[in-house]
Amino acid sequence: MAGIIEIKNVTKEFRVLNRREGLKGSLKDLFSRNYKTVRAVDNVSMSIQQGEIVGYLGPNGAGKSTTIKMMTGVLEPTSGEILVNGCVPYKNRTKNAENIGVVFGQRSQLWWALPLIESFRLLKDIYQISDSGYDEMMKLYGSLVDIEPLLHKPVRQMSLGQRTLSDILAAFLHDPKIVFLDEPTIGLDVSMKAKIRTLIHALNKEKKTTVILTTHDMGDVDALCRRIVIIDHGKMLYDNDIEHLKSFFGSYRTLKVRVDGDLAAQTQQIQGQYPDFSVTCDEQEEWISVLVDEDRQKVLDVLSQLQKTHRIKDMQLEEISTEEVIKKIYEEGVR
Amino acid sequence: MKRKGLRFYLHIYRKILAQDIKSKMSYRADFIISTIGMIFTNISGFVGFWILFRNFPSINGWSYHEMLFLYGFSLVSITPVQCLFDNNWSLRQQVYSGDFIKYCFRPINLFFYYQSEVFDIKGLGQLAFGIGTIAYSWSRIGLAFTPLMLLKLIVFLITASLIMIALQNAAAATCFWIQNSFYVLDLAFRFKDYAKYPVTIFSTVFRFIFTFIVPIAFIAYYPSLVILRPDEIPLLSWLSPFIGIAFFFVSYKIWMRGATRYSGTGS
Ligand SMILES: Nc1ncnc2c1ncn2[C@@H]1O[C@H](COP(=O)(O)OP(=O)(O)OP(=O)(O)O)[C@@H](O)[C@H]1O
Ligand SMILES: [Mg+2]
Numbered sequence: 001m002a003g004i005i006e007i008k009n010v011t012k013e014f015r016v017l018n019r020r021e022g023l024k025g026s027l028k029d030l031f032s033r034n035y036k037t038v039r040a041v042d043n044v045s046m047s048i049q050q051g052e053i054v055g056y057l058g059p060n061g062a063g064k065s066t067t068i069k070m071m072t073g074v075l076e077p078t079s080g081e082i083l084v085n086g087c088v089p090y091k092n093r094t095k096n097a098e099n100i101g102v103v104f105g106q107r108s109q110l111w112w113a114l115p116l117i118e119s120f121r122l123l124k125d126i127y128q129i130s131d132s133g134y135d136e137m138m139k140l141y142g143s144l145v146d147i148e149p150l151l152h153k154p155v156r157q158m159s160l161g162q163r164t165l166s167d168i169l170a171a172f173l174h175d176p177k178i179v180f181l182d183e184p185t186i187g188l189d190v191s192m193k194a195k196i197r198t199l200i201h202a203l204n205k206e207k208k209t210t211v212i213l214t215t216h217d218m219g220d221v222d223a224l225c226r227r228i229v230i231i232d233h234g235k236m237l238y239d240n241d242i243e244h245l246k247s248f249f250g251s252y253r254t255l256k257v258r259v260d261g262d263l264a265a266q267t268q269q270i271q272g273q274y275p276d277f278s279v280t281c282d283e284q285e286e287w288i289s290v291l292v293d294e295d296r297q298k299v300l301d302v303l304s305q306l307q308k309t310h311r312i313k314d315m316q317l318e319e320i321s322t323e324e325v326i327k328k329i330y331e332e333g334v335r
Numbered sequence: 336m337k338r339k340g341l342r343f344y345l346h347i348y349r350k351i352l353a354q355d356i357k358s359k360m361s362y363r364a365d366f367i368i369s370t371i372g373m374i375f376t377n378i379s380g381f382v383g384f385w386i387l388f389r390n391f392p393s394i395n396g397w398s399y400h401e402m403l404f405l406y407g408f409s410l411v412s413i414t415p416v417q418c419l420f421d422n423n424w425s426l427r428q429q430v431y432s433g434d435f436i437k438y439c440f441r442p443i444n445l446f447f448y449y450q451s452e453v454f455d456i457k458g459l460g461q462l463a464f465g466i467g468t469i470a471y472s473w474s475r476i477g478l479a480f481t482p483l484m485l486l487k488l489i490v491f492l493i494t495a496s497l498i499m500i501a502l503q504n505a506a507a508a509t510c511f512w513i514q515n516s517f518y519v520l521d522l523a524f525r526f527k528d529y530a531k532y533p534v535t536i537f538s539t540v541f542r543f544i545f546t547f548i549v550p551i552a553f554i555a556y557y558p559s560l561v562i563l564r565p566d567e568i569p570l571l572s573w574l575s576p577f578i579g580i581a582f583f584f585v586s587y588k589i590w591m592r593g594a595t596r597y598s599g600t601g602s
Contacts (some may be wrong), residue, residue, distance in 0.1 A: 039558065044436075069436070072437060072439070072440060073439070074439045074440075074597075075598060080388060092441065093443075094441075094442045094443065095442070097440055097441055097442035098442040100440075102440045104436070104437070105438055106432075107434060107436070108437075109349075109437040109440065111354070111452070112356050113354075113355065113358040113359075118354050121350075122347070122350060122351065124346060125346065125347055125350060126441060126442065126443055127442065154358065183451075329438070
């Protein structure tokens with residue numbers, strides 16, 4: 001079945017001016033321009049079905065936002081084919097816009113001076129939402145978040161979290177088939193993140209909205225996505241279920257210990273003892289985590305060795321977390 | 336309502352406008368101060384004009400009151416660009432910072448959506464001032480007041496406004512291609528100061544420039560000839576409504592072309 005989004009061999013290149021240094025360089029730039037090409041997205045293909053939530057992941061500068069801009073019709077692909085809802089986004093930007101919602105974290109699209117409710121009413125007219133559709137959506141919003149205090153506040157007086165929440169509500173208002181969320185939880189506190197995850201989850205369930213989500217917070221991924229797509233340097237590294245990915249790392253387990261003494265110093269010491277494993281510390285909860293590859297050494301061996309050198313107050317054993325899986329992939333690639 | 340029809344856009348515009356004015360009114364001090372500022376700007380502009388011209392009974396065959404008419408005419412024709420297209424002034428900043436991208440996600444005309452965001456209410460005072468000046472000079476020159484004359488006045492005021500808008504659109508749109516486009520926009524806006532003089536007082540070189548390159552002579556001079564010099568109307572005056580429409584259309588195309596090839600910034 002053809003997906004609601006079909007991307008085939010898409011590449012996007014930017015031409016950027018190679019600036020020369022110094023005054024002499026600037027003068028040279030005036031006369032002979034030296035361009036270099038940056039390949040932001042490199043031969044990416046994927047197919048996304050109606051109703052999916054896809055986590056689109058990758059380190060900074062991987063090409064995620066660029067891909068989203070192409071799917072929304074703002075950027076034209078250098079080569080390859082994109083079909084969103086059966087039409088080519090770049091050629092039918094306004095038509096495509098009727099069926100999608102977009103949120104770029106930290107860049108509000110609402111009218112700055114207007115109270116949220118007025119923005120909503122304008123959107124109702126712009127997207128020609130029927131009265132009943134609008135009322136139904138507002139009722140749904142009312143049941144999902146505490147929307148009342150936001151409605152009469154001008155957007156510019158809102159906190160970042162309130163604004164992001166409002167932007168997400170605005171993006172879903174016309175019941176679009178697809179919503180693109182580019183780092184929607186960036187800069188938000190723990191409780192606002194949780195609220196937004198619940199909201200996205202509920203709207204996806206209720207309205208069968210397809211959601212493409214980019215984020216650097218694996219909490220978002222754990223809460224929302226079954227399928228993830230990973231790209232790096234514009235190239236696709238992975239496209240499948242997250243569980244499948246974790247099974248690659250089946251032999252990895254995380255040993256967490258609490259020990260006496262200075263946290264940072266102890267972490268360093270343990271890292272010194274196990275140079276092959278990644279050792280990290282969580283300063284808030286004072287855990288030291290050792291990511292153990294059981295093909296090399298059993299977790300229980302590591303524990304008993306540690307007991308000889310350190311006074312262990314508490315310990316926990318965990319399967320590898322999404323965060324660690326993703327980190328390993330960014331660092332080492334998929335094997 | 337048909338999407339993209341004129342009614343649709345008027346309806347949206349009215350709504351945004353009403354909201355915008357409401358929210359501006361709520362910042363009362365701000366509103367009052369900027370209104371006072373606007374009144375003083377107009378008065379000082381007028382005083383400058385008066386000092387310059389009261390000593391000359393006529394310049395190049397233009398009487399004081401005719402000059403005054405031209406002055407009023409240019410004030411009125413600059414009002415639409417100030418009220419309705421003021422957001423052009425922030426275009427450069429928005430393009431540079433990447434915020435411009437937010438206008439690209441709505442299913443309506445990009446140019447309309449961008450310009451509709453800002454309505455500069457201060458321009459209305461200038462409109463009143465300009466209309467007053469036109470009315471005063473009209474009666475002093477002793478022009479007839481017939482429906483036909485009024486129709487001509489309105490048609491040519493619209494023409495002049497279109498040219499002013501076109502000039503500003505094109506100047507603002509340069510930011511899609513070059514970095515330091517502020518100077519272009521600023522320059523274009525400064526040129527309007529020359530619009531209030533009869534183009535015949537300039538040297539041939541400038542006359543050519545102001546007619547064919549930066550067509551500010553069409554903002555007040557050529558259109559008002561139709562009213563002030565009905566016996567010797569040059570062809571360019573009759574052509575000016577078409578030139579106005581053509582210029583506006585071209586500037587709109589340039590603006591839209593810039594906007595659609597806009598690639599944004601990283602992230
Ligand atoms: N308008 C542009 N002009 C030139 N280069 C660009 C432009 N936009 C993006 N790039 C480059 O393309 C690459 C991918 O950028 P993109 O914004 O898509 O990354 P990203 O995956 O969204 O990263 P992040 O997680 O940091 O947001 C980067 O190397 C970036 O510098
Ligand atoms: Mg990004």
